[in-house]
Amino acid sequence: MAEAHQAVAFQFTVTPEGVDFQLSREALKQIYLSGLSSWKKRFIRLKNSILTGVYPGTPLGWLAVVAATVGSMWFRVDVSMGLIVRIRERLPCGCYWSLRSRTLLSAVLFSTGVWMSGVLLWRQTLKLLLSYHGWMFEPHGKTSNNTKIWAATVKVLSGRKPMLYSLQTSLPKLPVPKVEATIQRYLDSVHHLMDAERYARMEALAREFQKQTAPRLQKYLILKSWWATNYVSDWWEEYIYLRGRGPIMVNSNYYIMDFLYARPTPLQAARAGNAVHSILLYRRKLDREEFMPVMALGVVPMCSYQMERMFNTTRIPGKEADSLLHLSDSRHLAVFHKGRFYKVWLYHAGKLLSPCDLELQFQRILDDPSTPQPGEERLAALTAGDRLQWAEARSRYFSRGKNRVALDCVERAAFFLALDEDAHGYVPEEEDSLSTFAKSLLHGRCYDRWFDKSFTLVVYSNGKLGSNAEHSWADAPIMGHLWEFMLATDQFQLGYCSSGHCQGEPNPALPPPQRLQWDIPEECRLVIDTSYSVAKALSDDVDFHCFCFVDFGKGRIKKCRTSPDAFIQIALQLAHFRDKGCFCLTYEASMTRLFREGRTETVRSCTREATTFVRSMADPDVAPSECLQQFREAAEKHQLLYRLAMTGAGIDRHLFCLYVVSRYLGVDSPFLAQVLSEPWRLSTSQTPQQQIKMFDLEANPDHTSSGGGFGPVANDGYGVSYIIAGEDLITFHISSKHSSPETDSKRFGKNICQAMLDIAALFGTLPSKTAN
Template sequence: MAEAHQAVAFQFTVTPDGFDYHLSREALKHIYFSEITAWKKRFIRFKNGILTGVYPGSPTSLVVIVAATMGSLYRKIDLSMGLIDRIEAILPVRSFLSPLSKTLISATLFSTGVWLCGIIFFRRTMKLLLCYHGWMFEPHGKRSLSTKIWAGFLKLMCGRKPMLYSFQSSLPSLPVPSVSQTIQRYLESVRPLLNDEEYDKMAQLAKAFQKKIGPRLQRYLVLKSWWATNYVSDWWEEYIYLRGRGPIMVNSNYYAMDFLYATPSSCQAARAGNAVHAFIMYRRKLDREQIAPAMALGLVPMCSSQMERTFNTTRVPGIERDVVLHLRESRHLVVYHKGRFFKVWLYHGGDLLKPRDLEMQFQRILDDTSAPQPGEEKLAALTAGERIPWAKARATYFSQGVNRSSLSAIERGAFFMTLDDEAHGYDKKNPSSMDLYAKSLLHGKCYNRWFDKSFNFIVFRNGKMGLNAEHSWADAPVIGHLWEFVLGTECFELKYAADEHCCGMMNSSLPPPERLKWEIPSTCMEIINSSYDVAKALADDVDFHYSQFKDFGKGLIKRCKTSPDAFIQLALQLAHYRDKGKFCLTYEASMTRMFREGRTETVRSCTNESTEFVQAMEGTIKTKAECLALFKKAAEKHQHMYRLAMTGSGIDRHLFCLYLVSRYLKVESPFLNQVLSEPWRLSTSQTPQQQLVMFDLEKHPDHVSSGGGFGPVADDGYGVSYIIAGENLINFHVSSKFSSLETSSPRFGNHIHHALRDLADLFNFQVHREEK
């Protein structure tokens, strides 16, 4: 019980002899250093707030301007054209101010004013420059003179060493497309999916909406865009994520895998120690804004607002809607192992624990043979099931006593970690090894992940790792950025000793991890078991297939002189048609982070051009040359749609917001009802590769990424995530449901492989076929 008492700083009891009190030095030490750290963070945030607020200016530039002004006065040259004298004249008369002092104060005030005006001018100019998106629509490698001039000015404005949030206030707001443009593009996108009668009916609904209800709804949306930072993002988070009452496991959460081939250490505790230390190093950089903002083409800044909630964040269940709880500071994490929860402090004596010390703490958990408390083992199933039962159980059974304290430890932790008792990873001898690995990361046992946390860090028995991320607070590229840093840092910077343990010496005097206590009544256990049954049924229905395509990668696609993303998307269209014999509404995620607080937009990959190409490939009339011409036309169309989505001219977010306005106004729109009810039977997403260059992939080919994936969006559809992992490797993560008679993930994976080979054959490239 010693470790339990260390969490209490002061205890007292009343005895016949008076008061008996006890002070815990360890807990008081934690409190002291926690306050010191909090004040350091406040100072850093204050300093960074100033530096970010005056960017691209700096205190150094202010000193230079003041010095130049003073120098000019010394030379009797008035750069202010009399303004310094006017400022001096209106200064209050003070006996202790000499004429020289008044002149110096006036010159300093003038210099500061010039400096602030320059900053405002530069920031306004940068905002105008960032509103230009013509560069995206120009052919690759062919820049117009106007774009070159624009790029030169933007590079001049961006400065040399921007901080993470330096460009936030300079980013433009997401524009609201016109109703007519959105409807025109929508009708064009559904044309290949509808017969003539269905299309005419939809066109009539769209025309009526555009003429009657649309303009009224649009006015409210434009009004919101004037005062809101982003007219989409808050509603998107609210209604797409937080108001969903179904399970977030599989349906919303997604996962990221470890290196495909390499396992730097097979010691579970050691791998966890290095990785956790790397996670907190990343958080420290995040708090200090030392992470460089993402830049498109190395020039156009992207919004960084999503990164703020990476750590210390939890989704808290509610009856009607959930809320996202984010804390500025957390000094611990909670670890789950074999049905037990442990609280592990990340700091000792004010310093972050070294990897070897973290390894020791995790090994202590692994060596602990105590049994789970009643109801503890499957407690996390509450986060995997329906949201309303979890919200009611939380309010009833976890609002006081030890349950409240233990739940608070989980929700207020930096993140959640599982020391898994299974072994997963790539096994060339076992074709289903990666399928099982993916399913474990996506849903696990349905009770060994805390799905509400911003992310779960999972370490398997054989040293393999992975993440499971909650989706409401941010999108996959943010988690991908974090994960690349952690993998690169733990493997190439922190490294491992020859015996595969973490480097350095351990501090054996550290207090052991604290076991969380629970008092779970039988009525609560019934809710836990019910949530588990719902989650287990959902998890068992997921048909997952990890597919390695080794015939070629981005190297050959580049030789085809086409976009790699368009190439793969057209292959997916061809594969889907071969799989189901029909086309479907296709979702491809793109980002709108060139705008402030931008998140995602949909690219409708099934177009008139892509369907024409697919039908030509499946027919016998068209020649190879004709098919190739149709492919290039379809690829160009896809790229155009992708660019429109990224520049704020997409279809679906605008229609989504118009629909919400109609619901607020209680206006019925048959057109919007029809649009929002259409299922996405093919949902796709590309995983970004090497956002950070932590190591040379050519020198370390075994450290290629496995990518990540997500569950199927529609009950009778497919979810496909892919990562172009190298010159000769593309990884696909295909998901569907066993309960659907129309789908089979392994079958679809095979169709994707054949489609990719057929596209390469169009360009007369002979590929070496290598099955996994």
């Protein structure tokens, strides 16, 4: 085979005359170029770590301080006020050290100390400024002069071109809220959802916890906040994600979709080539820290630490808890097609493969007529089933031999690529086309995605694509950052020729993709079948409805002088009440990346004000003007809660960490046990967009993103994701379970549409319609 010949650097033969060596120049050249590329990458990382470590200082700035200090000594001006002389006196004396040499070294040491002190002072000043969050609570469009001065100062201190991780050490730590404030906010969030008797019991538990148990737990939590970078993130990753023993497919992983309307090419291999090359360009920029941090309002930096594990990362199953395997680099890709696994090298002669070369490699896989090996086709179902069963099977059947080699190839790949046999995408004439597209990305056939990889890129036979992402290593906005770059680079920078193929001419001499070899025994195949059965039952139970709301978008909502997110969240409350006839705890994800290593916080969107508004909409005796006033109050309350969550004053992460401390100490708390057992029957999230503004969305409306979604959190509840794309479009992704008689995703979607229209009618922007 060609790849076998490429792998041999030399051959030797033992003869009576001695040993005859035959060197392969091409193989040695490849080894040299590969090593050279690796050392270049190490040097770049070392250089970036130095530049990031001293930011906003620069080596040039250090040199200027040294030059100024030495220059002042030349003119007999002692800017150190005697410190240089004191440093010189403490340097070791020797025959090789002249007085001038020791004086020069003392000046360099003094200059370095002054320079580092300036850097630390600069950073501490910026951290103090970033700890101010009053700007978030000012009315929209009414920025105070103090905030303007603060923003200008932050912008100056942040520097002109910070690298991705340059401002990490300047971000403040997530504060630990006061127990009294957290408990009071919790009681306010559930008072209107409980009857009087139940609320009185919960209030008694809360007050008892606040007086007796909480002070001790809070002390430990404060101690952790002093010691750890973030008092929530490590426990959140471990206990919410990695210790879960159920399937991560549907329950944890989420998906992201392609452009809604545009289809750059109908050729599967070509789209995969451009997409993979774009993603690898992103990885290179990530390794070199060439991205600027995402800035809130273009001024306030957000934490970037989650990006570190985007590539070369796999979730490894364990018996009690999973772990994350992250490599500093990976030079190959794992590919799945028609039940077969392949290894595709991403570099040749030390250079990244071009899109047309990648297209050639993927086309070779598509044209391969071979069949799956016994047990190979549904092997990935192990990653879709129960974690304990997968951990035991991995230890028993994949710890040695060719199975170990093949599994290492998959787990150590940069990411996973699935060349799907089906065709999916949005077809306006077909009502369920977007829903089937979403279900395919969420779970596929339960064995054609490697759910443990940081993400699986899925490319369909008609050229459309999407992604399924594992959740423990990062949250959706991080994947969204990569996704926006990939889509924009694919369409607007790389492009395709008129025939739909990638630009350029491929290299036919490239070694073909390597087919992975497995030796899966019969007993392992039974385990695979069991995992597949569990995953299949779970996927079949998912009721998904994805649709585009085109009556209006954020443009018209903003004319109503309200937040688009608050508008949609209150509409969801109205829709849920009409759908089920009751209210429920509602989870809305909010980010806490204004703090170092921040991830998410919960906004409890079902507020007292929102329920009052919903009840008034159901009462024909309440005038529209009164309903409108109640809506404005509900929107203001929602915005307040969202801002509190973003600024570290949320409820749920604090209570979660108090619960973890109580378990470590062996302390039973009926209050915390009750709080953490309450189900989120309505779980919601907004998909961010335009984090990287690489093209004008208004000038290219066909390239609107479809967003992404996730599975239902509660067995009798709904999961709702939405993306406010452009001025006149909102896409909703709704999930629930067929097994629940209380839910119906399509019915809930109709109620959402009606609720949106009815609220808009209150502002006089649309004619009122009768709710279903």
